[in-house]
Amino acid sequence: MAAKKQILDLALVEDDFFEGAALIGIASPLPPSRLCWTLNRAFDLQFSREPEQDLCMSTPARSDHSLEHYFPVFQYQSIQEATSYTLYRLKTGQESLLPELLQMDYMWMLRTNTPEEDADLYVRGLRQLAEVQMAQVIEAHQLTNGANLVM
Numbered sequence: 001m002a003a004k005k006q007i008l009d010l011a012l013v014e015d016d017f018f019e020g021a022a023l024i025g026i027a028s029p030l031p032p033s034r035l036c037w038t039l040n041r042a043f044d045l046q047f048s049r050e051p052e053q054d055l056c057m058s059t060p061a062r063s064d065h066s067l068e069h070y071f072p073v074f075q076y077q078s079i080q081e082a083t084s085y086t087l088y089r090l091k092t093g094q095e096s097l098l099p100e101l102l103q104m105d106y107m108w109m110l111r112t113n114t115p116e117e118d119a120d121l122y123v124r125g126l127r128q129l130a131e132v133q134m135a136q137v138i139e140a141h142q143l144t145n146g147a148n149l150v151m
Contacts, residue, residue, distance in 0.1 A: 017150045018140035021111045022119035025104035026126060027134035032072045032089045035106065038131050039087070043122065047074040047087055055088070057148065059095060069095040084111040088149060100144050107138070107149065 028035055036047040055071040074087040088107040090097045098107065112118045119137050126135035140146060 018146065020115060021109050021140070022115035023138040023140060023143075024108040024110070024119055024123055024126070025101055025134075025136050025138045026106040026108060026132060027103055028105055028132050030131050032074065032087075032106075035131070036074050036087065038129060042125060042129055045076050045085065047076045047085070049074045055097065055148065057095065057097065069093065071097045082113060085109070097148050098143060098145050100142070101138070103134070104138075109149070 026035075030038065033049075036049070039045055040047055049072055051072075053073045053075065055073060057069050057071065059067050059069065069092050071092055072089045076085045077083070086109040088097065088109070090101065090104055090107055096102060098104070101107070108122070110118055110122070116137075123135045123137055126132045143149075
């Protein structure tokens with residue numbers, strides 16, 4: 001009996017990943033650690049980074065090798081409130097994790113009981129911060145490279 005080939009449906013994985021989440025695009029010149037410090041102070045959060053959670057993207061180089069680009073990922077989870085926040089750095093050097101959002105430097109994913117309402121509140125708060133140039137809610141279906149965020 002021949003073995004069946006199983007194909008991973010990335011669209012299904014992506015839909016599952018973004019289900020129950022809201023996304024906020026942030027434009028800020030701050031380095032990632034400084035932005036996290038600012039968010040932690042402004043919203044009473046505790047973002048932290050575990051380097052093994054960073055996203056790695058390979059791009060072809062001019063020779064036989066590919067270049068690896070690492071995008072820092074910061075996370076905060078509150079067990080009591082059943083919330084999870086993930087902050088992605090979208091740019092490193094000349095590479096972008098989400099090329100369709102070139103004007104954004106960061107993507108903040110919120111998983112809460114009321115993600116859309118919470119995202120609107122955070123966007124209003126972010127717009128009050130001098131360190132943030134732009135903040136807006138991003139719909140997951142707008143992302144053509146959303147699979148790049150899947151960890």
